[in-house]
Amino acid sequence: MKAGKDKIIDEVTQNDYKYGFVTDIETETAKKGLTEETIRFISKKKNEPEFMLEYRLKAYKKWLSMKMPEWANLKIPEIEYQDIIFYAAPKKREDLDSLDEVDPELLNTFNKLGISLDEQKKLAGVAVDAVMDSVSVKTTFSDTLAKHGIIFCSFSEAVKNHPELIKKYMSSVVPSGDNYFAALNSAVFSDGSFCYIPKGVRCPIELSTYFRINAANTGQFERTLIIAEEGSYVSYMEGCTAPQRDENQLHAAIVEIVAHKDAEVKYSTVQNWYPGNKEGKGGIFNFVTKRGLCKGENSKISWTQVETGSAITWKYPSCILKGDNSNCEFYSVAVTNNFQQADTGSKMIHLGRNTKSTIISKGISAGKSNNSYRGLVKIAKKAENSRNFSQCDSLLMGDRCGANTFPYIEARNKSSIIEHEATTSKISEDQLFYCNQRGISTESAIGLIVNGYAKEVLKKLPMEFAVEAQKLLQVTLEGSVG
Amino acid sequence: MLNYYIVDMEKKFLKLNDKFNKQTSLFNDLINLFEENKNQIFKNDTKKISEVRKQALEKFSKSELPTLKHEKWRDTDLSKTLSKNYKYYFDAEENNSEIGKTFKCVVPQLDSLSFTFVNGWNTFESELITLEDGIIIGSFSDAMKKFPEIVEQHFAKTFQPEKDFFSLLNTSYAQDGFFIYVPDNVNSQKSIQIVNIINNDENIFLQPRNLVIIGKNSKLSLIHCHDSVNQKNSFTNSVTEIFLNENSNIDYYKLQNLNNQSTLLNHTNFYQNTNSNISSNSISLNGGLIRNETCVEIEGEGCAANVYGLFLMDDKQHIDNHIFIDHKKSNCVSNELFKGILDDNASAVFNGHVLVRQDSQKTEAFQSNKNILLTDTAKINTKPFLEIYADDVKCSHGATVGQLDNEALFYLRSRGISENNARMLLMYAFAAEVINKISIEPLKNRIDDMVKKRLRGELSVCDQCVLHCGTPEKEIDFEIDLSKI
Amino acid sequence: MLLNIKNLHVSINNKEIIKGLNLGINYGEVHAIMGPNGTGKSTLAAAISGKPGYEVTKGEIVYKGINILGMSPEEISWEGIFLGFQYPVEIPGVSITNFLRAALNEHREHQGLKPLTGSEFLSKLNEKKKLVEIQSKLTNRSVNEGFSGGEKKKNEIFQMAMLDPTLSILDETDSGLDIDALRIVANGVNTLRSEVNAFLLITHYQRLLDYIIPDFVHVLYDGKIVKSGGKELALFLEKKGYNWIKEELID
Numbered sequence A: 001m002k003a004g005k006d007k008i009i010d011e012v013t014q015n016d017y018k019y020g021f022v023t024d025i026e027t028e029t030a031k032k033g034l035t036e037e038t039i040r041f042i043s044k045k046k047n048e049p050e051f052m053l054e055y056r057l058k059a060y061k062k063w064l065s066m067k068m069p070e071w072a073n074l075k076i077p078e079i080e081y082q083d084i085i086f087y088a089a090p091k092k093r094e095d096l097d098s099l100d101e102v103d104p105e106l107l108n109t110f111n112k113l114g115i116s117l118d119e120q121k122k123l124a125g126v127a128v129d130a131v132m133d134s135v136s137v138k139t140t141f142s143d144t145l146a147k148h149g150i151i152f153c154s155f156s157e158a159v160k161n162h163p164e165l166i167k168k169y170m171s172s173v174v175p176s177g178d179n180y181f182a183a184l185n186s187a188v189f190s191d192g193s194f195c196y197i198p199k200g201v202r203c204p205i206e207l208s209t210y211f212r213i214n215a216a217n218t219g220q221f222e223r224t225l226i227i228a229e230e231g232s233y234v235s236y237m238e239g240c241t242a243p244q245r246d247e248n249q250l251h252a253a254i255v256e257i258v259a260h261k262d263a264e265v266k267y268s269t270v271q272n273w274y275p276g277n278k279e280g281k282g283g284i285f286n287f288v289t290k291r292g293l294c295k296g297e298n299s300k301i302s303w304t305q306v307e308t309g310s311a312i313t314w315k316y317p318s319c320i321l322k323g324d325n326s327n328c329e330f331y332s333v334a335v336t337n338n339f340q341q342a343d344t345g346s347k348m349i350h351l352g353r354n355t356k357s358t359i360i361s362k363g364i365s366a367g368k369s370n371n372s373y374r375g376l377v378k379i380a381k382k383a384e385n386s387r388n389f390s391q392c393d394s395l396l397m398g399d400r401c402g403a404n405t406f407p408y409i410e411a412r413n414k415s416s417i418i419e420h421e422a423t424t425s426k427i428s429e430d431q432l433f434y435c436n437q438r439g440i441s442t443e444s445a446i447g448l449i450v451n452g453y454a455k456e457v458l459k460k461l462p463m464e465f466a467v468e469a470q471k472l473l474q475v476t477l478e479g480s481v482g
Numbered sequence B: 001m002l003n004y005y006i007v008d009m010e011k012k013f014l015k016l017n018d019k020f021n022k023q024t025s026l027f028n029d030l031i032n033l034f035e036e037n038k039n040q041i042f043k044n045d046t047k048k049i050s051e052v053r054k055q056a057l058e059k060f061s062k063s064e065l066p067t068l069k070h071e072k073w074r075d076t077d078l079s080k081t082l083s084k085n086y087k088y089y090f091d092a093e094e095n096n097s098e099i100g101k102t103f104k105c106v107v108p109q110l111d112s113l114s115f116t117f118v119n120g121w122n123t124f125e126s127e128l129i130t131l132e133d134g135i136i137i138g139s140f141s142d143a144m145k146k147f148p149e150i151v152e153q154h155f156a157k158t159f160q161p162e163k164d165f166f167s168l169l170n171t172s173y174a175q176d177g178f179f180i181y182v183p184d185n186v187n188s189q190k191s192i193q194i195v196n197i198i199n200n201d202e203n204i205f206l207q208p209r210n211l212v213i214i215g216k217n218s219k220l221s222l223i224h225c226h227d228s229v230n231q232k233n234s235f236t237n238s239v240t241e242i243f244l245n246e247n248s249n250i251d252y253y254k255l256q257n258l259n260n261q262s263t264l265l266n267h268t269n270f271y272q273n274t275n276s277n278i279s280s281n282s283i284s285l286n287g288g289l290i291r292n293e294t295c296v297e298i299e300g301e302g303c304a305a306n307v308y309g310l311f312l313m314d315d316k317q318h319i320d321n322h323i324f325i326d327h328k329k330s331n332c333v334s335n336e337l338f339k340g341i342l343d344d345n346a347s348a349v350f351n352g353h354v355l356v357r358q359d360s361q362k363t364e365a366f367q368s369n370k371n372i373l374l375t376d377t378a379k380i381n382t383k384p385f386l387e388i389y390a391d392d393v394k395c396s397h398g399a400t401v402g403q404l405d406n407e408a409l410f411y412l413r414s415r416g417i418s419e420n421n422a423r424m425l426l427m428y429a430f431a432a433e434v435i436n437k438i439s440i441e442p443l444k445n446r447i448d449d450m451v452k453k454r455l456r457g458e459l460s461v462c463d464q465c466v467l468h469c470g471t472p473e474k475e476i477d478f479e480i481d482l483s484k485i
Numbered sequence C: 001m002l003l004n005i006k007n008l009h010v011s012i013n014n015k016e017i018i019k020g021l022n023l024g025i026n027y028g029e030v031h032a033i034m035g036p037n038g039t040g041k042s043t044l045a046a047a048i049s050g051k052p053g054y055e056v057t058k059g060e061i062v063y064k065g066i067n068i069l070g071m072s073p074e075e076i077s078w079e080g081i082f083l084g085f086q087y088p089v090e091i092p093g094v095s096i097t098n099f100l101r102a103a104l105n106e107h108r109e110h111q112g113l114k115p116l117t118g119s120e121f122l123s124k125l126n127e128k129k130k131l132v133e134i135q136s137k138l139t140n141r142s143v144n145e146g147f148s149g150g151e152k153k154k155n156e157i158f159q160m161a162m163l164d165p166t167l168s169i170l171d172e173t174d175s176g177l178d179i180d181a182l183r184i185v186a187n188g189v190n191t192l193r194s195e196v197n198a199f200l201l202i203t204h205y206q207r208l209l210d211y212i213i214p215d216f217v218h219v220l221y222d223g224k225i226v227k228s229g230g231k232e233l234a235l236f237l238e239k240k241g242y243n244w245i246k247e248e249l250i251d
């Protein structure tokens, strides 16, 4: 039996969002609102080279000409962009000795979140880039990784130290004008992680980024870029939390992955932004564009996500299967409770021959929430002998929530096979009674059954994340069955 | 008396594409056209019906011409077909009844009563007849005169999307079509066959309007055929409303065999009362552009809605099946099965939308769409949507796109069946699942024949009414038990 | 007395199924209930375990001196009543190991005991597995998912062994078992059988009672116990069927 599974049962579940605290630290912010000025301010703050500023301004112009997308099955309140602070950075304390030293208050914050930035007390085998509001606080193990030729640093550092890679790859998968939120991010993005795995290198440890929103009224706009050169391998994890506040906060991120020939990238997310309270007040609006490019032959990208947080989630980790024989997987568990809304799924665009994609999506809706799967599988004419298999299951808990499935399937050749299946179910009375009869109380029984339902996805997560994710599922659904 | 108006859609459509502006668009022309011909359109109306038409026109003027930018139309492009000129008739042509007599579509051994419409106008002498068992059948225009209260009670009362360009247009303009009224407790053994024939020297635009009302505990089998006789362009915007009262039943078959220059927009709206059953089966064999928009509103408990379809398309044909099933009450079952085979440059769209509303507990809804692409130039876009707001439900859907099973093909060939025949057999086996849902035996045999012919490429729209075709000469040998493959 | 059921009436969807049933079970006893299909045997078992939807309209079920009517199923379970289901339900994705760990620890919590550590739990698991000769692989699989009929029944006995109940109600646990499995199940019961617990076996076949010798045999007919006797009653029923009882009742 796996130790992690024990742990989940061992843990006494806890009731509320436990990451809702606020760190009391001085922050330096941009003026409220979004103008060309704001963008120049951000770029200047970050000491960016000219090309970066140009890139941002171009994206901003594009964004101004675009409209908020309305096709998702979401009720999104008007977002007042002029009320948002687009840049917030914890102020450097002047009494700190070295540039590398991190404010103890920040270390504390991340400790409280279960992320140790102290390499001595590190999480075994995981390198972390910790991002608070608009800046990266610290990246651990950069030096160790450098010995393998791996670059793992904050996006800002990469802009400074590896401009040639940034120029080559940034927006090569998600064009700056790809969609409304991608354009917004491209204009105002602050920080994020950059990761480069050279040819033939298997990254020896897990890489991870932890995103934390702390300051009030700010939005977070991070950007992640992962490049896996020929024959390389990396497993990357992303986690996120935010304080409990009554107003909604905006998060619009971009993740780009490029996998060259024979490379493999595993990307795992446990998304636990503040979901708002039981009455639906507050919470993060989470609009994320994640896309991978299987550029070379035999390349492989796999997305695994556990979505439990955010008031609104709008997110479709996707993949362009360009290289012949490339492969992409999408495994997702999305849980919504109370008044949460999620419209999430994946897009698989098959361009190369013999490409293969798999989509496994498990939606769980409870309370008055609304949970939609939206996916696109497109097989182009030239993508001969390609395969897709999609399985989208929904679990409904209670009769005041919604579970929707919106797959789009487009086929353009005669040698490919696409299969899509979806089912909707609820936890049956018989299952509950069976558990009850064995002495398992209803709340735990639901936790067990839901984790069982999501198992196919959870088992894809790296061990460090799996335990956290299982607990989260249970906590998120607490109180959903009366 | 010939009264027509040329709807010049060409320039208007291009203009619309530039930037939609209802002030200067086609809308005004269509509205003017309506105004000019009001007398003719309102000829048989009661006051109430004219009022409904005016309201529809009002909504129509606020609707948008469907383009690829509209979610519901993103895969069906009307720009080409709309960029042609069409003649619009506000009255029947004189020689119609002659054509109606020539083209009888006989289904062997089927006990049926047949009614023929040519270019949207009825061709029968006595416009409205009452059968022995009390069923009233005839033209919609005549029904408005003779049974105004029944028509008023039902006309435009099924699901009417506020902004649906074409159904609103139909409601405001429509003059003729078929009317069937089945009184309570009538279980007719006879099938009723409606044949819509398009026979035109010029491009025509027509808008049939059909109304079917089935009384309590009654049953109706209805066969609704769309055929064209020659190769001219046509644009049919048809709306059929079907009302099912408590415990009633309909077996509804659509048989579509139109030329490659035709456009058929076919709205079918069902309204179901408690314990009613529908079984709808659309067999689309030919047609330039076909869009079947089927909408089922389940308004009573204990209903079953079975909506099936088969499409066999080739050349540049395009078929679009849109099905919306609205589960408003508990304890109902819906079932969708759509299968298609696409050859050459054909394209198909399937859009199934099942909505299970909050209090519709114990709903069972199943949706399945399976497609075979025979070439690299054929296209399929499929969207099986489930939208569920009740928890005690069983819902599932599946969609597949693939090709003929090579293993099975090999198996057949290893038994000495030529590749061509083996392919045919497998395609037939694929289609048979839908054909077998047809519960009227003679019709099933007829459609079975037609599908086989279609698969061999022998069935197409020619200068003769295709339904006259005699027995197939080259039967495929079906001795192998297909179920074993 | 461990269990004392007095004039029990149970309805499902307003239809009365149990119609005035009396039954007493003492510590250390094994009772068998037989009777034609559809006479209410499973209904009785479900009512004792507090299954929602089973409405007790009259009478009481006194267990260890307290009336357990109105208690939740898990409370009844914690009190030591185990139900081996006639049709065990499948719970996809939940491994037996996790399932039992959760169950056992909730039982322990109720008894004021600390939860078992992983290794304690594992050794208990292995010990009990041997008892019912259950394959190791089985416990890593999801609860009952894809199990054969016999495997499901064995799994029920295995769970019984793990939870160490005071009163075990086994609803047709013998149906669908092969000869060896039947012996194993019986062995399990016999090993666990003691002066501090009791068993209520629901069965259709004398065969099981060859292995587990009952103290009492009852016939349930039309919602009531219409005949009780010793183990010889089962032998008699096997030979004669139920018709004579029906006739007797008519007289």
Ligand SMILES: Nc1ncnc2c1ncn2[C@@H]1O[C@H](COP(=O)(O)OP(=O)(O)OP(=O)(O)O)[C@@H](O)[C@H]1O
Pocket: C012, C013, C015, C017, C035, C036, C037, C038, C039, C040, C041, C042, C043, C044, C086
């Ligand atoms: N949920 C229910 N709703 C309506 N009737 C029910 C329900 N459950 C059981 N019954 C009826 O109650 C009666 C008793 O059922 P029960 O399952 O207790 O029989 P049984 O004695 O265990 O039969 P068997 O030997 O076949 O297992 C049967 O007539 C059955 O159909």
Ligand SMILES: [Mg+2]
Pocket: C041, C042, C043, C086, C171, C172
């Ligand atoms: Mg039983």
